[in-house]
Amino acid sequence: MISTDTSFDLAAGALNLLDCGVIVLDGEHRIVLWNRWMTTRSGRSSTRVCGQSLFTVFAELRGSRVEAAVLAALVDGNARTVSQGLERAPFPLREAGSFDGARIEQAVTVSPLREGGATLCMIEIRDVSGTIDRERQLLEHAESLRARSYVDGLTGIHNRRYFDMTLDRELRRAQRNGGPLSLLLMDIDSFKAYNDHFGHQQGDTCLITVAQALAAMLKRPADVAARYGGEEFAAILPDTTAEQAAGVAEAIRLDVAKRRLAHAPAAHKDHVTLSIGVASFSKDGLNEPALLIEAADKALYAAKRGGRDRVVMAGTDPSP
Numbered sequence: 001m002i003s004t005d006t007s008f009d010l011a012a013g014a015l016n017l018l019d020c021g022v023i024v025l026d027g028e029h030r031i032v033l034w035n036r037w038m039t040t041r042s043g044r045s046s047t048r049v050c051g052q053s054l055f056t057v058f059a060e061l062r063g064s065r066v067e068a069a070v071l072a073a074l075v076d077g078n079a080r081t082v083s084q085g086l087e088r089a090p091f092p093l094r095e096a097g098s099f100d101g102a103r104i105e106q107a108v109t110v111s112p113l114r115e116g117g118a119t120l121c122m123i124e125i126r127d128v129s130g131t132i133d134r135e136r137q138l139l140e141h142a143e144s145l146r147a148r149s150y151v152d153g154l155t156g157i158h159n160r161r162y163f164d165m166t167l168d169r170e171l172r173r174a175q176r177n178g179g180p181l182s183l184l185l186m187d188i189d190s191f192k193a194y195n196d197h198f199g200h201q202q203g204d205t206c207l208i209t210v211a212q213a214l215a216a217m218l219k220r221p222a223d224v225a226a227r228y229g230g231e232e233f234a235a236i237l238p239d240t241t242a243e244q245a246a247g248v249a250e251a252i253r254l255d256v257a258k259r260r261l262a263h264a265p266a267a268h269k270d271h272v273t274l275s276i277g278v279a280s281f282s283k284d285g286l287n288e289p290a291l292l293i294e295a296a297d298k299a300l301y302a303a304k305r306g307g308r309d310r311v312v313m314a315g316t317d318p319s320p
């Protein structure tokens with residue numbers, strides 16, 4: 001049979017072995033128990049802190065959620081968890097033996113404790129640094145995956161998925177505001193001949209050059225350059241009228257042509273060029289993504305039929 005005294009010593013020994021901090025406060029918030037975990041993480045021994053108010057020992061806890069939880073536990077007798085989330089750790093505790101390192105991340109539970117008619121309060125502090133680090137890494141990883149899922153792997157500009165999502169969003173915004181919105185669809189002329197002559201790998205390099213040129217020509221933050229498919233590109237131009245979009249399209253066409261990227265002998269010209277179709281939102285006409293794309297696509301093929309290396313506006317097909 002273990003005596004009461006021995007049980008008490010055992011409890012104190014077990015408390016000191018716990019892999020978490022334990023503090024017990026009396027009704028006046030004075031520290032009556034402070035285990036070894038707390039000593040090694042705070043640099044303050046039990047003899048130094050016992051008898052003092054927790055909020056004198058850690059003045060920064062005044063006004064904190066830990067103080068609110070302690071006051072509430074002593075008043076209503078309910079336990080509370082102080083979740084840290086991604087905020088600053090409440091107690092100034094560091095890894096054992098490192099008093100100038102980073103604060104350990106903490107999960108804090110505050111529970112009422114009744115003893116001989118008095119209400120005390122027990123605070124448990126767990127080191128959750130590993131969990132929070134992993135959570136941060138997972139969040140960063142998820143964010144980078146999300147960003148990558150909107151980028152075209154070859155050219156580095158936005159992909160078709162991002163284009164579809166943005167066109168949908170911008171069209172709904174244009175519907176609400178009645179504001180202008182234009183779409184450009186662009187296609188590299190005679191690209192089959194380019195690939196046949198220079199090989200697929202150089203074809204890829206050509207696609208990258210054109211994509212980067214296109215992205216650099218779009219100056220407004222809301223403009224979106226995307227690879228629409230194969231050798232086809234698209235640009236979404238919010239707050240841009242058909243006339244302004246025609247100007248942007250012409251500037252892109254000229255920019256690519258002026259680079260004088262050598263083309264295949266079988267191509268329509270000795271340098272790489274673009275055909276571009278332009279369509280603009282109208283409240284009662286081109287007011288859906290599919291309608292706007294169809295109109296820009298028709299204009300693009302009108303540009304092809306008209307001889308390539310040109311810009312055609314939707315509804316103004318120049319060919320007979």
Ligand SMILES: Nc1nc2c(ncn2[C@@H]2O[C@H](COP(=O)(O)OP(=O)(O)OP(=O)(O)O)[C@@H](O)[C@H]2O)c(=O)[nH]1
Binds near residue numbers: 187193202204
């Ligand atoms: N190198 C490379 N070629 C691609 C890629 N995607 C599509 N293409 C090629 O782009 C070419 C497109 O050819 P077509 O659709 O016949 O059109 P075109 O030769 O450009 O002729 P026009 O559009 O009428 O001027 C095909 O040969 C495709 O193989 C790609 O990712 N890399």
